[in-house]
Amino acid sequence: MSMSSLPRAILLGSTSPYRRELLQRLRLPFEVEPPRVDETPRPGETPALLALRLALAKAHEVASRHPEAVVIGSDQVADLDGRPVGKPGHHARAVAQLREMSGRTVVFQTAVAVVCQATRFEQASLVPVTVKFRDLSAAEIEAYLAAEQPYDCAGSAKVEGLGIALLRAVESDDPTALIGLPLIRTCELLRAAGVPVLGQGDR
Numbered sequence: 001m002s003m004s005s006l007p008r009a010i011l012l013g014s015t016s017p018y019r020r021e022l023l024q025r026l027r028l029p030f031e032v033e034p035p036r037v038d039e040t041p042r043p044g045e046t047p048a049l050l051a052l053r054l055a056l057a058k059a060h061e062v063a064s065r066h067p068e069a070v071v072i073g074s075d076q077v078a079d080l081d082g083r084p085v086g087k088p089g090h091h092a093r094a095v096a097q098l099r100e101m102s103g104r105t106v107v108f109q110t111a112v113a114v115v116c117q118a119t120r121f122e123q124a125s126l127v128p129v130t131v132k133f134r135d136l137s138a139a140e141i142e143a144y145l146a147a148e149q150p151y152d153c154a155g156s157a158k159v160e161g162l163g164i165a166l167l168r169a170v171e172s173d174d175p176t177a178l179i180g181l182p183l184i185r186t187c188e189l190l191r192a193a194g195v196p197v198l199g200q201g202d203r
Contacts, residue, residue: 008116009069010195013062016152018160019074022181026197028190035061035073039086047079048109048126055111056124067117070193074181078155079107079128085155094145094156098166102136106155110177114189121193127182129172131157136166 010030012023020032035058041050052075059073078085080101088094108131113124144150144166150158157163159170160179174182187197 008118008195009066010190011062011066011069011071013058013071013073016074016180018153018179019181022176022179022183023072023186025176025183026187028195028197030072033062033066033071035059037061039075041084045084046082047077047084047107048111048128050084051075051077051109051111052113052124052126055113056115056122059113059115059122059124063115063117070114070116070121070190070195072181072186072190073113073115074111074186076108076110076154076180078157079109080104080155087154088151088156090151091145094151095141097156098136098141098144099138101133101155101157102141104133106131106133106157108154108157108178110180110182112182112186112189114186114193116193119194123189123192125182125185125189127172127174127177127185129170129174129178131159131170131178132168133166134168140166 011033012030013035015034037057054075055073059071063071108129111126115122148158148162150156174184176183
């Protein structure tokens with residue numbers, strides 16, 4: 001077998017344990033490489049464009065250090081009436097976010113990008129998830145935050161856990177997108193990059 005026919009390493013450019021756990025579902029060998037990216041929104045940047053830009057930036061930053069690898073980058077931004085709602089970071093901000101989203105519809109903009117510098121491959125895609133929140137009481141918010149402490153989750157919504165109890169409905173083409181990595185779209189991008197997800201017959 002020539003070196004050119006060897007499978008390329010797959011890197012997940014992320015510090016998120018949720019994305020790592022999701023990617024493990026595909027049973028592909030991969031390594032995690034934290035990206036060094038400034039995630040500050042630009043003035044006037046929409047949540048969708050912010051998520052796409054950051055997903056690509058994460059993939060490119062890791063690919064710049066590992067040019068032969070296939071690199072996956074992803075980002076999620078909660079979109080409340082066109083305004084980005086990020087990770088709360090602490091309790092008080094999480095309370096404020098959940099109070100604001102109570103009884104409202106929020107679109108979680110989840111972007112995924114795949115980059116390989118050696119083959120000049122670059123594709124990115126956005127998978128929006130529409131989430132309708134229940135009317136939340138102050139006691140419910142406090143009980144949820146005490147149980148989950150979702151301070152590293154966009155919009156304070158950890159839906160793979162108790163956060164599902166905050167919601168009335170979820171609408172999406174990809175159920176994994178809301179957790180942080182849209183696996184259906186990720187599989188499509190990996191195939192396009194030449195990575196067979198289900199073996200050599202996978203196209």
